[in-house]
Amino acid sequence: MSVPTASRVLSGVQRNVDPELALRVRNACEELGYKVNAAARALRLQSTDSLALVVPAIANAYFAELVSAYSRRLDLQGKRLVTIDTDESPEIERRQLGAMDRALVDAVLVVPAAFERSGAAITELARSNRVVQVDRRARGVEAPSVRLDNAAGVRLLVDHLRARGRRSILMVDAQEDSSSSIERTAAFRALAGPGDRVLEMPSFTVASGIDAAKLLLADPGDTDAIICTADTVALGLLTALQHMGKRVPDDYAIASFDGTYISDTAAPGLTTLGSTAGRMVEASLALLEDGSGDVVLKPDLVVRGSSG
Amino acid sequence: MSVPTASRVLSGVQRNVDPELALRVRNACEELGYKVNAAARALRLQSTDSLALVVPAIANAYFAELVSAYSRRLDLQGKRLVTIDTDESPEIERRQLGAMDRALVDAVLVVPAAFERSGAAITELARSNRVVQVDRRARGVEAPSVRLDNAAGVRLLVDHLRARGRRSILMVDAQEDSSSSIERTAAFRALAGPGDRVLEMPSFTVASGIDAAKLLLADPGDTDAIICTADTVALGLLTALQHMGKRVPDDYAIASFDGTYISDTAAPGLTTLGSTAGRMVEASLALLEDGSGDVVLKPDLVVRGSSG
DNA sequence: CTGAAAGCGCTTACAG
DNA sequence: CTGAAAGCGCTTACAG
Incomplete structure (x- = not known):
């Protein structure tokens, strides 16, 4: 029962493992409370299963509903959403985006705190991460965006x-x-x-x-x-x-x-x-796959x- | 200009580096858009600078204000807060907590979605992470808690x-x-x-x-x-x-x-x-340091x- | 002050 | 089907 075997069992990779051995691995994990180390996994795989959503004010019902919509949608495909509140402050936003490494999240969905003052941090982030601007844009940012008309x-x-x-x-x-x-x-x-x-x-x-x-x-x-x-x-x-x-x-x-x-x-x-919210979620996740352009959603009354 | 040198400069460790070399390192990073890989760092250091906050419903003003209070407080000490919305569902909560590795966050603050059905997942999580229950408790969980009287x-x-x-x-x-x-x-x-x-x-x-x-x-x-x-x-x-x-x-x-x-x-x-919210934030972060017991906050009118 | 080396915990070709 | 080996990108004793 070696490390590679355990890895095959736990990561559910499609390589046959003797069923009995697999069972022993699972039991051992259960008993020892062993969990795969996510940092090591991320380092090796160069990907995680999580996205970040950066919003200016989670207490605003509009953003709270957006967060819920993303959460539910991503949970469905087995991904995790981590939400960051920047409190409408470009400074907090800059610090948070600066610390948001590609190694921790596969992509960043960001509602810029400000049109003028958010641009630099988002452009900087977009050098190393997949980024989509949601609901708002910041001046001069190349990253694709989804917003209302x-x-x-x-x-x-x-x-x-x-x-x-x-x-x-x-x-x-x-x-x-x-x-x-x-x-x-x-x-x-x-x-x-x-x-x-x-x-x-x-x-x-x-x-x-x-x-x-x-x-x-x-x-x-x-x-x-x-x-x-x-x-x-x-x-x-x-x-x-x-x-x-x-x-x-x-x-x-x-x-x-x-x-x-x-x-x-x-x-x-x-x-x-x-x-x-629903269309914004779908459009932004699609942009993450595809990669470029701006989506403008038509409103209804x-x-x-x-x-x- | 070796890797260890760059590491010393970038991680701001208190080991003297020739100022001129340090400058060259910084310039190179700037130019190349290089950022320290957070997963590798977490793997090596066995710690990140982020905490997770798991709430049942971010659209509820009470929880939205709690999230804001934690965000501001942690930003002050240079840490990051990632927020997870479980949509009041013990199933979503179980999946999210299951994926929440010690390697990704230093600790988990959790508002249990349910008294009866959240216990198992939180106890399981507490085997490998520091956990504090906030605002609510779940039955049978040993992890410390902060709540209102x-x-x-x-x-x-x-x-x-x-x-x-x-x-x-x-x-x-x-x-x-x-x-x-x-x-x-x-x-x-x-x-x-x-x-x-x-x-x-x-x-x-x-x-x-x-x-x-x-x-x-x-x-x-x-x-x-x-x-x-x-x-x-x-x-x-x-x-x-x-x-x-x-x-x-x-x-x-x-x-x-x-x-x-x-x-x-x-x-x-x-x-x-x-x-x-303010007292809950302080008490829960203190519990994370200290480690045990329950804090019950006195209400006022x-x-x-x-x-x- | 600086660099070579080890090791954090994984995954995956590769050989058997 | 299974395991030994390499390597993801860092940090930190250790030696110089």
Whole structure:
């Protein structure tokens, strides 16, 4: 019963081993609590069965759902997903990506923390690892990407609100330097009329939504509709507006982007773009195989009570 | 310029290297995009600088905040945290823990998916890795644990609601087989009077909270106060009750357990137990050093508008 | 200060 | 079917 034999049994390689010997190997492992050393295996095989997913903020429902979608999908094919939270900080992201060796994960799926400041670390990482940018891009990075057609999403929401008779739309965004924010505000400004405006909050959180409601009521203008670039923000805004005596959708129609579970459970339900998590997962894993190009996903509209 | 020299430079070991040689090494690495192979390093050193955190559901705000707290804390000391989502499934948990080799992470922090069915996999893992159970325990596991004093938490909430004049309390829990659920419902039943009751929902989600509201209004009894065992559930319940024309806290006082950002942003704010994430992180990392025993954290009460 | 050598624990041609 | 040997890429006594 030699080391190579044990290896053949344990790694399930298709080379016949005497069944009785194999059984003895398995029993011995059981008894001794022996497990194959993953580092040695990775060193020898030059591959692991795990992928890394790097997200800016796991507490954001949108990213939490993305993590779940990847986890379930990869578990199905016997792979592991390790998730890293960069806390929206390009510095933490740089340190984490720097430590992410090809030897530990077969590939890295990254949602860049920032458009301007994430590029260098991701490009550096892409020198030695397979990398796909998910949901956002960073400036100047060659690695393939999967993302939403944000301009189309904005158009869908704006057209919907106008069709419902709304005249003055406020877009509530977070001034985080992300490619999706940039694309969304640019598309909105291109479509905007004189009564439309943009409000930049500090972060994609429920708290920002609440603050946005206060700012809006302090300077209501003609606004009769609101587009939030994240469900968490929309939730805070909706709740705060109601708490301050406003009716949704009567006084304010609200629509949002993410299509997370939040949109379905708010009261009234939030009109949003449908979740793209599933398609994003499939497209990014396909890009990992194939290797190049950018995938842009078409959004669709899910109408609920919040938009009237 | 030999391999050992490069190793000394790159691993920053305290052995003097000629500064000029060191510089040449660094330049060469820069140019070639060379990075130390983490698997080889782990194999040689028998340690990595990363810990694993295994949680049942990252989309649950409570766990999302726990992940963030660990991430920030470990980033500070130059370590990495890899997070694994088991989707509340003991089967996924078993596969993930089985693949989690000592060679890949220095230790595993695990929130068991289930009380009864997680024990075997965690015990098995503990044969070869340092393991600490966080927030929940699994039956029969020797590994140390950090958790909330759930009985004290229940007492705090019940006493508070009674002091506010409430007579009939409903506890809304999820029938997931977790140690915290078990401890909370047991403590509640021990304190309960004839008008108090327990409602078991399928999961710790906003949707369960909404369903709980419907069930409650279908059979209102004398209930005038509700304790939710998770903020997400409380949020769904609060929103749904308001939507169905009930006033909080006038008709129903609500209190919850987790103390996540949700409790602070609901309208009215949720009375909860204060967040223990920070203390849980510190205590669990200390246990990793020291090694044994169980830490039970004392809860405190944070009173907001939802409890009257 | 620097390099040759051993060894961490695997897997896989290769020889038998 | 089975085992001896080489080598994955590191780090660290050891010798110089």
